[in-house]
Amino acid sequence: MTDLSPEDAKLVTLARATRARARSVEGAAVRDRDGRTYAAASVALPSLRLAALEACVAMAVSSGATGLEAAVLLSDDVQDAAGIDSVRDFAGHGVPVHVGDARGALSTSLFT
Known part of the structure; x- marks a missing residue:
């Protein structure tokens, strides 16, 4: 996949x-929606487990x-692809998840 917008390519760089x-x-x-970005890694603590996307959604919310x-x-x-449900719960349908x-x-682009 190479047809990313510059804004989405920035998300790849931040995630990496x-x-x-x-x-x-x-x-x-x-x-x-305001153009602010949030980046996170997965969290694996004895008392807290979050997929990386879940952590990003929590930060945004x-x-x-x-x-x-x-x-x-x-x-x-x-x-x-853990955490896609959290993106859908917060942002609704039609949001691209690369x-x-x-x-x-990148191997695929999904939509919530």
């Missing part, structure tokens, strides 16, 4: 950098965002 920095199995980034324009999920296991591997090579 966040995943690498946290040494996590997942990295994600989202852009809200707690920052007062009213919806999302796009999301990116990079994962060691691209078959398991999914790729840990290197940032």
Whole structure:
């Protein structure tokens, strides 16, 4: 996949950098309706588990965002697109979620 807008390509870069920095199995980034971006890695604590997309959605919601324009999920296991339900719950239907591997090579684009 190479037909990403510059804004969506930025989400790939943010997700990749966040995943690498946290040494996590997942990295994600989202852009809200105001153009603000949020990036997060998955969280695996004994008392808290969040997929990377869930963490991004939580950040957006707690920052007062009213919806999302796009999301990116990079994962060691691209078959398991965890967190897409949280994007749908918050932003509704029709939001593109670009999914790729840990290197940032996108394999598919889903829509909530």
